[in-house]
Amino acid sequence: IQLTQSPSSLSASVGDRVTITCRASQGISSYLAWYQQKPGKAPKLLIYAASTLLGGVPSRFSGSGSGTDFTLTISSLQPEDFATYYCQQHNSDPRAFGGGTKVEIK
Amino acid sequence: EVQLVESGGGLIQPGGSLRLSCVASGFTVSNTYMVWVRQAPGKGLEWVSVVYSAGSTNYGDSVRGRFTASRDTSKNTLYLELNSLRAEDTAVYYCARSTRDVSGAFDYWGQGTLVTVSS
Numbered sequence: 001i002q003l004t005q006s007p008s009s010l011s012a013s014v015g016d017r018v019t020i021t022c023r024a025s026q027g028i029s030s031y032l033a034w035y036q037q038k039p040g041k042a043p044k045l046l047i048y049a050a051s052t053l054l055g056g057v058p059s060r061f062s063g064s065g066s067g068t069d070f071t072l073t074i075s076s077l078q079p080e081d082f083a084t085y086y087c088q089q090h091n092s093d094p095r096a097f098g099g100g101t102k103v104e105i106k
Numbered sequence: 107e108v109q110l111v112e113s114g115g116g117l118i119q120p121g122g123s124l125r126l127s128c129v130a131s132g133f134t135v136s137n138t139y140m141v142w143v144r145q146a147p148g149k150g151l152e153w154v155s156v157v158y159s160a161g162s163t164n165y166g167d168s169v170r171g172r173f174t175a176s177r178d179t180s181k182n183t184l185y186l187e188l189n190s191l192r193a194e195d196t197a198v199y200y201c202a203r204s205t206r207d208v209s210g211a212f213d214y215w216g217q218g219t220l221v222t223v224s225s
Contacts, residue, residue, distance in 0.1 A: 033211035035151075042200055042218055043143075043151065048211035086151055090210035094166055095141070097151040 001025055001089050005098035011106040018074040020101045022087035025068075031091035032070045034063055037100075038083045047072065048090065077103070108132035108214045110201050115219030122191050122223070128184040128201030128216055136179040139204040141212065142186050144197035154199070157184060169195075191223045 002025040012018050022032065030050040035043040045054050047063040050070055060075045074081055082105055087098040114126040128140075135157075142154040155165045155175040163175045174187040184201050198220050202212040 031209065033208075035212075037151075042215035043212075044215075045208065045211055045213050048208045048213075052209075054208070054213070088151075088211065090204070090212075093156060093164055094153045095204075095210070095212075096153055097143075100150045 001028060001092065001096055003087055003089055003096055003098035005085075005087055005101050007101060008099060009102040009104060011104045012077050013106045014077055014079055016077045016106075018077050018081075018103060020072045020085055020087075020103075022065075022070045022072070022098050023068055024070075024089055027067045028089045028091040030066045031089055032063070032065065033088045033090050034061075034072045035086045035088065035097075036081075036083045037086065043086060046085075074103075108203070110203065110214055110216035112199065112201055112216040112219040115199065115221045117222045117224065118191055119225050120192060120223055124188045124191065124221060126186040126188065126199055126201075126219055126221070128186075130182045130184065130203070133203070134179070135177050135182050135184055139210070140177065140184045141202050141204060142175060142184075143200045143202055143212070143215075144195075145200070145218075146194070146197040149197075152197075155186065188221065191221075193223050195221060196223045197221060 004023045032050045034047040037043040051063045084102045109131045111129045141156045172190045176185045198218040200218045202215045
């Protein structure tokens with residue numbers, strides 16, 4: 001299963017609403033996770049099962065979708081949100097990742 | 107508290123071998139799906155291998171036949187043996203945990219260990 005993320009990068013300002021999409025090459029039901037990675041750090045799980053926020057993740061993050069099309073939305077971008085975001089299908093092995101979306105400061 | 111700590115990375119010549127370790131604490135690797143994920147410099151995340159809770163293993167196409175994953179339940183440690191190393195294996199290698207609590211996503215990651223393959 002291949003995952004295609006778009007865009008590969010974006011520039012946004014603090015307070016902006018940001019949307020990242022992830023498309024799977026075949027249906028994966030709701031088995032889609034989102035991770036945040038900052039430079040030099042390990043990825044951090046934000047959302048699993050397409051829309052379930054991990055405990056402690058701010059509510060400005062939300063996920064939606066099922067089947068092949070998924071979305072990560074940050075409702076109001078904060079300074080600590082500038083990072084690279086990856087989607088991952090956790091339906092079957094290999095649990096592949098998307099190519100990543102780098103969110104940069106405008 | 108759940109923790110994963112990798113070690114064993116370093117500079118190795120092409121064709122060489124290396125063994126990475128991942129010491130787990132706060133849970134038991136013997137009944138947990140454990141994975142290795144790597145990230146080449148400036149690139150994305152690549153799923154490398156898995157040790158299933160039953161102990162069997164699986165590998166990504168790029169490493170199958172060269173890498174071997176295993177675990178030592180007495181030490182609560184995961185291993186990745188890297189053989190016939192190539193320049194394209196240069197990456198930070200992370201171990202991570204997957205549980206049913208998060209529907210099979212990877213909820214805890216180690217800090218990573220850097221493997222550099224170069225002459």
